Amino acid sequence: MSSRAYSIVHKAKDPPTASPEHLPLPEANAEAIDFLSSLKREELQMLFFSETLDMISEAGEPQGELSIEVKRGKHKDESGVMSDCIFVHAFSRGFLDKMLCGNSLLGYLSWRLEVRELHGHEFIKFPILPLERKATLLKQDDQLVLTRSIKEGEAVKTGVIVFPWSSVKGFISKATNLVLLRVMAWRRMVPSNARFLALDTEGKLCHSTYQALGFQTIQVGRQQAEVFIVEQTVHSEEGIPMSCQYYLLPDGHLAKRIQVGSPGCCIITKMPVMREEDEIEPRPVFEKKPLVWEEDLELLSKFLERKEELRLGHTSYLRKHPEAQALMSDFLLFLLLRQPEDVVTFAAEYFGPFAARCPPTPALRSSHRPSPFRSLERGRGSCPGAD
Incomplete structure (x- = not known):
């Protein structure tokens, strides 16, 4: 999760009126869509766990803490229908140049990692003009509605952007990214030439790519661990690309995170309990044996x-x-x-x-023996034994 995370806000009650300014919108390619389609519920359930990383400065001084939790949840849509989903909660709080800052993320995803609802919040306590950003993503019928608000000092700017649901196929939200990284760590691979969709800092759709940077052995406490390094880049069409490197343990735990161009990083200080894939034992085969009930004391x-x-x-x-x-x-x-x-x-x-x-x-x-004088014709309608 980058330093620009979001938090919980109320759902927009009024229908959105704004729309993207430029057309056509960027599209995810087939490799990205196929990768998302390959996800299985059994695989995702192996990635449900919590983790905590320490935020440290370039000098190695502690600056705060980052926690990430992925688990099974329940989501209620606008019509009140409850359904199973993937629940993602990430939270960080620390200091940036001695200024208090923090962000939080709360997301509800489908089992294909599609956004159902997402809330985010970010703040930086600048001495003169404190900055606060809020954003909400909500799936409404066949649309994805983005509501944003930016508060600098006392000035507040708000806006609503509506994306047709068909245009966000292959979209990777910040919550989706946290789960997708765990999938890549578990599979030890990154989809080749895949171009996903993401939102830039202005709330506009752009491409997002992942690149495998190989394996590396790092020191975690008193232990050494091999990590798989994945770099995600959000290619904003108007700004400079933003990249973040993730050092992932084989079971999906995040060992280290570095935002390119940003001082400091997030790192674990203690090796977590590694999760392993459950081995499914074959069904036992019971031979059919003859039942000798006389030998069974209960049946006898x-x-x-x-x-x-x-x-x-x-x-x-x-x-x-x-x-x-x-x-x-x-x-x-x-x-x-x-x-x-x-x-x-x-x-x-x-x-x-x-x-x-x-x-x-x-x-x-x-x-008796048949009588020689017995009539050859039998009476009709007689009872048995009457003739």
Whole structure:
């Protein structure tokens, strides 16, 4: 984050009326857009952590502190709908030539690092004319609205710029930059020939590029660490380019930051706990084994309990209905005496007379030999066992 950061202000209630002064607007190239499209939620979640760096002067004297936090958050849009997002908070406060200065940044990003809402604030307590800058970026429907205010002493200047959402594809806000640097550190690479979009100090769209400056070993406390150096440059169309160099540890932690042309830098004094990619273990494969329930004490116990429950239930029913047992005994007795070849037909003829809708028929006809005087025609509509 450069020395020009922004802070929280209220959302603009009135519809924006201003628009960019010059056309056509610069555009991000395909390499930049493809790089942003390659981001995955799982990868970004590995980059959620907080870090703190000390601000020191050229002489090595402490000047202040810079803290950066990236985590999962919730964002409420204008219609009141809540959604998951990436929350970025950066804050610094220190001294510049013995003058108190500070800045803060609060951003809500989509999982493609698109800006949903961003607030920023910067101040420098000059003895005569204190300077204060505020800015808000807000996605409204199909537009990105920038509201800026600059206060020098008692004089305040405000302005609103509206960008069509289609024109900010590949846009890198200050909050997006902090997350994108962690991605580059994690991947150990910078997208080749990528031209992103950014805002210059006047709030105008311009190109932003990243360049890999190689690897370097630096001293962090009592330890040595290899860092990946990335330089970001914002190419203002009206002013001079502004560059910042970031020294990044393999897990995305920022070890050092130098703004080209600015005295002093930000640096860590203690090696952070390095984050490593979680190894996803393969799913365990369980072989299908035959179930021998008799050997399972729990299943065997349940089986015996159910068996005893059914036995007691059956015994109770037969005790209450002795005619059932007498009926079955009578049937078995006749079955053994007659010993018919067709047991099913014999049973149908035996129990047929008990049916209320069937007329009475001779009992156990099928157990006798066929009569030679039996009619060849069968009566229609008769019950089973009636012929």
